[in-house]
Amino acid sequence: MPRVGQVLGIEGTAWNLSAAVFDEDLVSLSSSAYSPPKGGIHPREAAQHHAAVLKDVITSALADADEIAGVAFSQGPGLGPCLRTVGTAARSLALSLGVPLIGVNHCVAHIEIGRFATGFADPIVLYASGANTQVLGYLNGRYRIFGETLDIGIGNALDKFARHHALPHPGGPVVEELARKGSYIPLPYTVKGMDLAFSGLVSAAKDSAAPLPDVCYSLQETAFAMCVEVTERALAHTGKDEAILVGGVGVNSRLQEMLSVMCGERGASFSVPERKYMGDNGAMIAYTGRIMLESGQTISIPQSRVNPAYRSDQVEVTWRREAGSVFDRRQSDEMLRGAEAEVELSGDGARKRRLKKGYRHPILDSELIRERTRAEARIIASARRAGVPTPVIMDVTRDTILMEEIRGDILKYVLDPASAEEVGATIGKLHGAGIAHGDLTTSNMIKRGDQIVLIDFGLSQITSEIEARGVDIHVIFQTLESTRPDADLLKEAFVKGYCNAFPGAGDVLVREHEIELRGRYL
Numbered sequence: 001m002p003r004v005g006q007v008l009g010i011e012g013t014a015w016n017l018s019a020a021v022f023d024e025d026l027v028s029l030s031s032s033a034y035s036p037p038k039g040g041i042h043p044r045e046a047a048q049h050h051a052a053v054l055k056d057v058i059t060s061a062l063a064d065a066d067e068i069a070g071v072a073f074s075q076g077p078g079l080g081p082c083l084r085t086v087g088t089a090a091r092s093l094a095l096s097l098g099v100p101l102i103g104v105n106h107c108v109a110h111i112e113i114g115r116f117a118t119g120f121a122d123p124i125v126l127y128a129s130g131a132n133t134q135v136l137g138y139l140n141g142r143y144r145i146f147g148e149t150l151d152i153g154i155g156n157a158l159d160k161f162a163r164h165h166a167l168p169h170p171g172g173p174v175v176e177e178l179a180r181k182g183s184y185i186p187l188p189y190t191v192k193g194m195d196l197a198f199s200g201l202v203s204a205a206k207d208s209a210a211p212l213p214d215v216c217y218s219l220q221e222t223a224f225a226m227c228v229e230v231t232e233r234a235l236a237h238t239g240k241d242e243a244i245l246v247g248g249v250g251v252n253s254r255l256q257e258m259l260s261v262m263c264g265e266r267g268a269s270f271s272v273p274e275r276k277y278m279g280d281n282g283a284m285i286a287y288t289g290r291i292m293l294e295s296g297q298t299i300s301i302p303q304s305r306v307n308p309a310y311r312s313d314q315v316e317v318t319w320r321r322e323a324g325s326v327f328d329r330r331q332s333d334e335m336l337r338g339a340e341a342e343v344e345l346s347g348d349g350a351r352k353r354r355l356k357k358g359y360r361h362p363i364l365d366s367e368l369i370r371e372r373t374r375a376e377a378r379i380i381a382s383a384r385r386a387g388v389p390t391p392v393i394m395d396v397t398r399d400t401i402l403m404e405e406i407r408g409d410i411l412k413y414v415l416d417p418a419s420a421e422e423v424g425a426t427i428g429k430l431h432g433a434g435i436a437h438g439d440l441t442t443s444n445m446i447k448r449g450d451q452i453v454l455i456d457f458g459l460s461q462i463t464s465e466i467e468a469r470g471v472d473i474h475v476i477f478q479t480l481e482s483t484r485p486d487a488d489l490l491k492e493a494f495v496k497g498y499c500n501a502f503p504g505a506g507d508v509l510v511r512e513h514e515i516e517l518r519g520r521y522l
């Protein structure tokens with residue numbers, strides 16, 4: 001491949017106006033941070049700051065450069081006024097230098113500089129920043145989002161909490177400092193399947209009457225444990241064995257420690273980029289711009305409009321050609337050790353035990369294990385009462401459910417249209433009873449005679465949300481599509497059974513289609 005030469009990258013999505021030049025390695029990096037006089041970041045004031053320092057920052061980045069072969073800029077996501085200021089500068093620079101323009105997705109740039117700086121080729125990425133919190137992994141030309149925040153980014157959560165206590169912005173580093181002298185108090189922990197939510201946690205932390213260091217400590221313990229849990233699920237789900245941490249919150253040493261313990265416990269490798277590459281910086285834009293330029297990913301002026309809502313999974317990753325490793329759990333029987341629990345088949349039944357996690361505070365760990373074991377046993381029992389075949393629960397202790405061992409064939413080996421229709425009817429009954437399974441693959445179903453028995457309710461929830469049901473259907477469709485040439489026939493049979501058993505089926509199928517278009521679940 002011909003050498004593309006040096007690329008100038010400009011970042012300015014929010015708090016930092018930063019420019020860098022990248023060749024095979026970093027040539028120069030120059031930044032000017034905007035710090036709000038009081039309160040949080042004000043988009044227009046931040047944009048004015050960026051406009052005021054642009055010339056100096058870029059001049060200083062270009063001082064050590066040779067000939068520039070392309071100009072890259074953060075095209076989104078970010079604050080509208082900030083993005084527009086940087087976009088205008090990048091366009092005029094590219095035109096005056098007579099070189100191509102490269103529109104970089106800011107989130108993808110966090111990931112790419114992370115891969116560059118750690119040398120990890122195909123990691124699961126925890127991207128924890130002000131506005132975003134996502135767990136991603138590469139598959140077939142895109143960074144797939146396995147889980148993400150459903151409300152605010154973790155950095156904004158910390159910043160809001162700090163602002164409530166009149167602490168300076170950004171709040172993340174201040175909370176980290178105060179947390180060093182704190183001890184644990186319980187706060188709400190919210191993981192929904194693979195997704196996270198922080199606003200309930202922040203409200204409870206704000207309202208807490210406990211000493212400030214204790215609240216800071218516990219806010220971190222809770223929020224970070226949520227992120228690490230989803231990261232571990234993504235590792236277990238994909239079979240990838242490397243993880244990295246990127247984004248501004250990633251400099252937090254407690255978060256780094258927790259991820260490192262989690263990876264250690266499951267035999268995965270963990271690495272964090274140097275600090276200068278973690279928070280928003282021009283180097284990540286210059287580096288990503290350069291590999292995009294290498295693969296011919298440039299844009300014309302009309303295509304260069306900024307996009308404040310640009311998602312990481314919208315980007316076609318043309319610079320990575322490989323398929324990306326995803327361990328096909330459907331082809332393997334080794335999944336008995338999942339992210340959360342271990343299942344042992346002893347003569348007297350199946351014993352599912354939730355494992356202690358060294359990364360979480362012992363009180364939180366023990367509370368989650370107890371609560372989830374209880375909830376799972378309860379959901380299995382209520383599914384059974386609704387006429388859904390599930391294992392009989394024989395005993396429940398603090399961390400273990402002893403249940404009937406289902407003897408039959410794992411559905412993936414014996415699936416035909418008749419059993420697909422029966423699966424539809426079974427899931428229809430489950431959804432009708434207000435339960436979403438959360439992990440509906442054909443490995444989690446056993447065919448016993450004419451019955452389909454559902455197992456592994458570890459991610460299930462009692463819910464009347466259409467979304468959770470739609471995800472269930474989507475997961476089963478995806479399983480069929482990726483493993484069966486006769487997927488269409490099987491889906492049709494499934495839908496027939498599902499519609500016969502569940503009056504709300506129509507709405508759920510419409511939602512499933514929307515979810516498919518979003519392309520975010522495997």
Ligand SMILES: C[C@@H](O)[C@H](NC(=O)OP(=O)(O)OC[C@H]1O[C@@H](n2cnc3c(N)ncnc32)[C@H](O)[C@@H]1O)C(=O)O
Pocket residue numbers: 013014015077078079106107128129130131132153154155156158159170171172173176247248249250251252253278279280
């Ligand atoms: C779209 C873009 O503008 C945005 N960028 C962004 O949020 O800036 P970033 O530099 O990646 O992260 C800033 C966040 O990082 C937090 N932060 C910085 N140092 C921290 C620390 N030691 N502990 C916890 N959080 C920290 C700050 O409080 C702030 O919320 C994003 O990537 O979402």
Ligand SMILES: [Fe+2]
Pocket residue numbers: 106110129130247248279280
């Ligand atoms: Fe960022």
